[in-house]
Amino acid sequence: MCLSCAEAVAAGHAPINPCLCGAPETQAAMRRLEADLDRRRLLGGMAAIVGMFAGFGLAPGELRAQTAGRPTVLTNLRFFDGRTLSMQTGRDIVIEGGRITALPATGTGPADADVIDCGGRAVTPGLIDCHWHSTLVAVSQIAAVTQDIAWVHLMAGREAGATLLRGFTTVRDTGGPAFGLKQAIDQGAVTGPRIFPSGAMLSQTSGHGDFRLLNAVPRMPGDPADYTERTGVAAIADGVDEVLRRTREQLMKGASQIKIMAGGGVASPYDPLDTTQYTLDEMRAAVQAAADWGTYVCAHVYTPTGIQRCIEAGVKSIEHGQLADTATIRAMAAAGAWWSIQPFLADEDANQYSDPRSQAKQQQVAEGTVRAFQEGRAEGVNMAFGTDVLFNPTGAATQGRQLAKLTRFMSPLEALRMATGAAGDLLALSGERAPYPGPLGVITEGALADLLVWDGDPETSLDFIGTPDTSLRLVMKGGRIFKDALA
Template identity: 70%
Template sequence: MCQACFKPDPVSGTLHFCHCGSPATLAIMRRIEADLSRRQMLGGLAAVVGMFAGFGLAPAKAQAPARPVLLTNLRLFDGETLSLREGVGILIDAGRIAALPARGQGPQDAQVIDCGGRAVIPGLIDTHWHATLASVSQIVAMTQDIGFLHLMAGQEAGATLMRGFTTVRDVGGPAFGLKAAIDRGVVAGPRIFPAGAIISQTSGHGDFRFANSLPMMPGDPADYASQQGMSALADGAPEVLRRTREQLMKGASQIKITAGGGVASQYDPLESLQFTEAEMRAAVDAATDWGTYVCAHVYTSPGIRRCIAAGVRSIEHGQLADEDTVRLMADSDTWWSIQPFLADEDANQYTDPKAVAAQRQVAEGTARAFEWADKHRVNWTFGSDILYGGGESQGRQLAKLARFMSPLSALHRATGAAGRLLALSGARAPYDGRLGVIAEGALADLLVIDGEPEQTLDWLADTANLRLIMKNGRVVKNELSGDSI
């Protein structure tokens, strides 16, 4: 209240009650504060845009059409049906798919884009991505100024979008600021479903400390990776609850834990089990209370079974699962994000014999994972898990799935199926609308391609084959000759 509240009139002595606390006054004040905050934000964003432009990271101008857009003369893959449709168009209005009108139909005032008989598919989704760790080496990620890391992440975000990936599920790293910058138009990039810091036990796959930093004492400061939001160390259910709740407070759409070792882990063996079931359940309980779910890095059957028993909803990797465990995943409606780890030219290169052997073991399990996932009808999706450089291989990684299944089946795992996994975030999902499909009411993310997606996915290796990229109804790339909007 102001100083005049309850102040007596100097002449009459009557008490006058001011209106500063009334609902109407408070509503006015909220509007003023919101306008001031908006002005400050816009001023700050202008400064950030200028800074990014200095690094060559200024976002491409996404064109927002003033009236509905109608895509015509196309073959449609809707993300769910494993065939292409002809004789329909795609009407886009206010960032969404408004309708799929028959040929020759649609509003007269719509801006028309003739796709020249090309295939149109939903924007691609990578369900295992690390937006702030994909484009730099591990030593850079752990030692360089965090501002540099974020600028590199902004550059990589633009490249990710131009590869046709309009959405990523970020499963570990300080991506909240990047997501906000993308959503506000400061930089170009995909939609981000952020997990925040990877929650790991001491000595787990997310413990990035060196052995010479041990032991950690109660009064010691957090290590660099924890300070910057790359990982969060937790031992015991109460600490897991705390770290999980911190990520939810920051805006996590899902929670990521490490439940087993990794191929390149310096300390934790690939077959190690991490977090007790009680610790995992603490993370699951905290996420469930907020209407979302937990995903877990794990390769082996014992680790996967422990995750399922604790209520983890999505297994990340899992290439060393036996068939009985895969069957359990199907029976428990557990999702599986599988990466095409094939120890090939796109794989990380190791000199440590232990890491080389582990990589070979995982590669041998990858083909079985695809086979058993389909055989037992597990809900599964594509994820690339590109770390420490090599982002340009993202499209090629998806194309490799066509070695194990039909091209359209592979595309489904990076579109319609991936969209259903994202929907597990419920009210914590940062975007309101269906993703991964071209259907009425869905968010308007789509690609017009030069290629025959029912025959091959080789066209994914060259971004020149992506003739039009649209995200949220805005065109971010258009190379269809004679067309412009």
């Protein structure tokens, strides 16, 4: 009731309420008014956010979407389906509702459709990078651990748009605070690829994800978390209980898989490459917590001892692994584990390090890369493509060129399959935690309509994938066109 009503009641009079402020009708009207104000604030905030992103070139560009109620048909093309090691002809690709719905004989598809003439060019599934760091690729290492995290996210948003226009329509983010970026992309506020996020990388103290300076050691019980932990880059977890807690936190935030650090790394200065990180029980804790949510663990590791411990613990995906010996490679094949491997060749496209210790470790990894590809293929290990471009703003643009380098070890279509159909199979290990229901990396009925049109012949070379500015003619993700240079 209003103030006058309260005074009347206090004086002993009947509670007459001429303003009806407490009446159900009045309260309902107030709720409607508040809801309208909330909607206006939300729309205003969204406009401000999109405007802010537009200032950095991050807002979505002009899109050509399907006409409502009409399918889109790609015709006059040769296509690689992501699995069969040959280019196929004589078919059109029909897209409806963001999915591929049919592959009819050329000219026999629906008559009432938006038709895109590909001019006889090659069509492939959208490319998949299975080892990408969406928020850490476009900034230097010192910037990542010292700059305002909002700036880091803005740089990540800008790089996401560039990633999509290189033809990578999906990435598996193997560590970093990518949840917000994924949400912005999925909601259409920012242009970028589909993201399968791992969230913070789980690391033991002194492990590959422990980015603290030496003057921050020891950390006492009352000390705050390190900056990289607070911002979601990494999570230091020692012991089974702590590993369970940190794993569950990432799952709570929306992780589609969990990333642990199981051995030394190149970029980190304090953990030698040969070290084995996490005990078997700690690894099993992460694996069990992930399995309880229907998903899996992937592990950064290079050495035979570390890889074999991962396999024993139930880790499904080995990240890197270039120092594996023959017995370990055979163990990976026997376990049905995935090898998410990168062409680390210490060449002009490699991540750059000024620390001599990191340079030496990088060279050691490069020396094992050739044998890893050769033996991995010979032993029949499941292999998927990734780049792991890290803290390297200029190196991000080499993403497609890294894929083309795989033709040093296999035929062009075999290499392309590693970044399409095989990569999609690896992503499918996320089960119900996969954020995008439907097959990825393939051109088949029911698959998500992520498609690329290229100038180039994938049967003879993949060099054209390294020059997407000139060779990539059309980029489609989920049936929406983000680049159209066919004319």
